[in-house]
Amino acid sequence: xxxxxxxxxxxxxxxxxxxxxxxxxxxxxxxxxxxxxxxxxxxxxxxxxxxxxxxxxxxxxxxxxxxxxxxxxxxxxxxxxxxxxxxxxxxxxxxxxxxxxxxxxxxxxxxxxxxxxxxxxxxxxxxxxxxxxxxxxxxxxxxxxxxxxxxxxxxxxxxxxxxxxxxxxxxxxxxxxxxxxxxxxxxxxxxxxxxxxxxxxxxxxxxxxxxxxxxxxxxxxxxxxxxxxxxxxxxxxxxxxxxxxxxxxxxxxxxxxxxxxxxxxxxxxxxxxxxxxxxxxxxxxxxxxxxxxxxxxxxxxxxxxxxxxxxxxx
Numbered sequence: 001x002x003x004x005x006x007x008x009x010x011x012x013x014x015x016x017x018x019x020x021x022x023x024x025x026x027x028x029x030x031x032x033x034x035x036x037x038x039x040x041x042x043x044x045x046x047x048x049x050x051x052x053x054x055x056x057x058x059x060x061x062x063x064x065x066x067x068x069x070x071x072x073x074x075x076x077x078x079x080x081x082x083x084x085x086x087x088x089x090x091x092x093x094x095x096x097x098x099x100x101x102x103x104x105x106x107x108x109x110x111x112x113x114x115x116x117x118x119x120x121x122x123x124x125x126x127x128x129x130x131x132x133x134x135x136x137x138x139x140x141x142x143x144x145x146x147x148x149x150x151x152x153x154x155x156x157x158x159x160x161x162x163x164x165x166x167x168x169x170x171x172x173x174x175x176x177x178x179x180x181x182x183x184x185x186x187x188x189x190x191x192x193x194x195x196x197x198x199x200x201x202x203x204x205x206x207x208x209x210x211x212x213x214x215x216x217x218x219x220x221x222x223x224x225x226x227x228x229x230x231x232x233x234x235x236x237x238x239x240x241x242x243x244x245x246x247x248x249x250x251x252x253x254x255x256x257x258x259x260x261x262x263x264x265x266x267x268x269x270x271x272x273x274x275x276x277x278x279x280x281x282x283x284x285x286x287x288x289x290x291x292x293x294x295x296x297x298x299x300x301x302x303x304x305x306x307x308x309x310x311x312x313x314x
Contacts, residue, residue, distance in 0.1 A: 006034035006064065007312045011111070012072030013039040016082060017290055019072050025305035031312070034066070038074050038107050039082070047106060053113045065114055068311035069121045070265075070304070072286055074111075076104040120264065120311040122304070123285045127262035131285050133174065133202065136261060140280055143260055145253055148271075148279045149205040154196040159203055160188060168206035174199075176282075182206065207279060209272025213292060214246070215300050216258040217265050217307050221251045223298045241295040250278055257283060265304060267292075 008026060010033045012019040019035065026033045036058070041047055048057040056063045077100050078085035088096040108125045115121045130136055134152045141147045151162045152174055163169055169183040183203065186192060211227040224246045246254075250270070257280055258266050267287025270278040289300040 007031070007067045008033040008308050009036050009063075009066045009069045009114075010034070010072065011036045011038055011069060011074065013037055013075075013082060015039075016072055018288060021290060021301045022070050022072075022305060022308075025301050026308065029305060029309055031309055033070075033308075034063075041107065042103060047110070049106065049109060049113075053117055056110055056113060065117045066119050067314070068308040069111065069114060069119055070308055071111065071121060071123060071125075074104055074107045074125075076100065076107075120308075122265040122308065123263045127285055130261040131283070133176070133282060136283065137280070139260055140257055143256070145257055145260075146277060146279045148207055148273075148281065151203045152200055153203070154200040156190075156193040156196055159193060159196070162203055163188065166205045169203050170206050171201050171203050174202050205273075207271045207273045209274065209276060209278075212244070212246070212270050212272075212278065213241075214250075214254045214268050214270060215266070215287070215289070215292075216254055216263075216268065217303050218310075219255050219259065220303075221246070221254055222300055222303045223296075224250075225292055225296050225298065241292060243296050243298050246278075253278075253280070265307070267300075 008031055010019055010022055010026075012035075014020065014023070014035055014037060023033055023035060037045065046057075046059055049055060054062075054065065073080060073082060075083050077083070078089050078096060085096060085100075111121055111125050115124050115126070130139060134150075137147045137150055149162075149166050151158060153159060163183060170180050171183050171187070172178065172180040211229065213225045213227060215222040215224075224244050225241050226244045228240045228242070254268060254270070257268060258264075261283050263283060263285060265287070266283045266285065267289065268283040269281040271281055272278050289304075292298070293300055
């Protein structure tokens with residue numbers, strides 16, 4: 001077995017546009033990253049871990065501890081972005097789910113071993129619990145950061161009380177994945193609200209101010225982008241995206257939020273209320289950047305590559 005020495009690892013499929021951007025950005029700066037294509041595992045790639053932390057082999061080659069890792073995706077579930085598991089789920093959904101669990105466990109262990117040995121991971125699987133939105137917002141709120149009034153529940157009466165107390169509200173899935181909608185009077189009627197018995201839902205106060213995406217890398221705000229839209233949920237409804245300046249106070253709040261959640265790199269969504277003050281909606285562990293770069297004429301990938309390279313010089 002030969003030893004494969006690499007200082008920067010990019011975790012994700014080479015077909016992923018963000019993996020491509022980071023890989024190309026590193027090469028342009030004179031660094032050749034090792035692309036750890038987790039989409040190939042286990043069908044097309046072998047991975048072996050021994051009982052010692054440094055015992056990590058990929059396709060028969062030992063992987064030396066990298067200085068930095070950019071984690072785009074471990075493709076941990078059949079529903080993950082970039083995963084095509086429809087046929088496997090139709091053939092045997094239980095076996096497929098179990099296989100993804102086993103695969104995810106081993107891939108996570110590789111990154112956790114590297115991090116334990118001193119690798120800077122953008123971002124660590126350890127932060128996954130903090131990405132859970134009902135926990136994330138409570139973590140931020142208890143630290144004194146501004147967040148919207150929120151309720152996660154499957155209790156119809158709790159929703160009615162929340163609506164009566166807060167006023168105009170929105171609702172969305174607890175874990176994301178579907179559009180945010182305004183809570184209407186018809187949604188509080190029995191035939192609608194009783195559907196909460198199938199799954200809990202997130203309810204929040206309606207914020208009517210600007211939507212802003214803030215990128216933070218290693219405790220520095222890289223850029224803040226206002227998303228101009230007439231929709232409650234700006235996704236696929238952006239009229240334009242423009243770079244803006246935010247106050248030092250808001251920058252400090254964004255940096256604090258990233259540190260609390262444990263993210264070296266994040267694209268976080270904040271939104272202003274009627275009072276003009278921003279509330280933190282969520283922090284993303286693997287924030288997309290290409291679309292925002294193109295629409296707002298900003299550079300996010302460059303600073304991310306620079307941060308990865310800086311870890312090799314420490």
